[in-house]
Amino acid sequence: MNNLEGSRGADLDFVALGALVIRLDPGVVPFRKASEVSIHVSGGEFNVAANLADCFGLRTGLVSAMVDYPIGALVSERVRAAGVKPFYKRFAHDGVRGPNIATVFSDRGFGVRPPAVFYNRANEAAAMLKPGDVDWDEVFRGGVRWFHSGGIFAALSPSTPDLIIEGMRAAKAHGAVVSFDLNYRAKLWQASGADGAAVMRRIVENVDVLVGNEEDLQMGLGLKGPDVAGASTLDPAPFLQMIDRVVSDYPKIGLVATTLREVHSAGRHEWSAVAWRSGEVSVAPKAVLDVLDRVGGGDAFASGLIYGLLNGETLERSVRLGWAHGALVTTYGGDTSMATLAEVERFAAGGTARIQR
Secondary structure, three states: OOOOOOOOOOOEOEEEEOOOEEEEEOOOOOHHHOOOOEEEEEOHHHHHHHHHHHOOOOOEEEEEEEEEOHHHHHHHHHHHHOOEEEEEEEEEOOOOOOOEOEEEEEOOOEOOEOOOEEEEOOOEOHHHOOOOOOOHHHHHOOOEOEEEEEHHHHOOOOOHHHHHHHHHHHHHHOOOEEEEEOOOOHHHHHHHOOOHHHHHHHHHOOOOEEEOOHHHHHHHHOOOOOOOOOOOOOOOHHHHHHHHHHHHHOOOOOEEEEEEEEEEEOOEEEEEEEEEEOOEEEEOOOEEEEOOOOOOHHHHHHHHHHHHHHOOOOHHHHHHHHHHHHHHHOOOOOOOOOOOHHHHHHHHOOOOOOOOO
């Protein structure tokens, strides 16, 4: 798809399909010694919808599972507060075993100690979603400009990839741009027992815009490329080397983008981004970040990038907006944005941390 703006007359600018989770965050204290936590409502796909609504002022929606119990009520309230329109398949909780909203446990690390992430996704309601559960005519009735999902949701069960493909085909039939964030998570695919690359290859055949770094492309799509087992790098060359293969295998893809991150310590990162669109390449500047909480930075990049593309901005400007928004989101606790559009635009234009009076 050459046009990445979608239909401007649509009721919704953006709809995501994915799981809602709660993330328990003890800050810099490891869980084995933690005595208190903050609760963040999250989800790789939801985060993009929430950011686009709260920071960028777009009209967004989320297709997901919801469970009728107190945790579900907490999550529903946070979704509403973010300004995201829900389209839920509802589940009743049995009071003991679920179904459940999944829990992600993630501390922030400190210094030489990296963040640690583990999950309890047992009996997860979102993993039970399957083709036929969503009334796509209702979702797309007023028009949707952009439809998005990701590899985390795809990894949850044998049925979620088929639901993603069903949603993508419905989006295409209604003229929406379709994007997918590979978000390869080895722990989730290992637990699923599925061949993650084979699953995601089926999904990516339906995609216009792909988000994923060179490791995602290798592990998530099974593409051969440079060794990425070592430390991450700010050099965009390994990513760009794989673009020809991606476009050859998936000719419908018109844009591929990723963040670039060099981690010096849990709280000190170097940060950049790169995107390719129909032969044009744009690389963001390099920034040194003092990171409070790194979770959600990649979703924040995708949000800013998509906002720029929907607004008809140039590739360079769209990458800059994603890069700036991702950088800002690492300065907040939690998974979603607390930034304003003015702050994003100021940083994208070369702003600094000098006090604004």
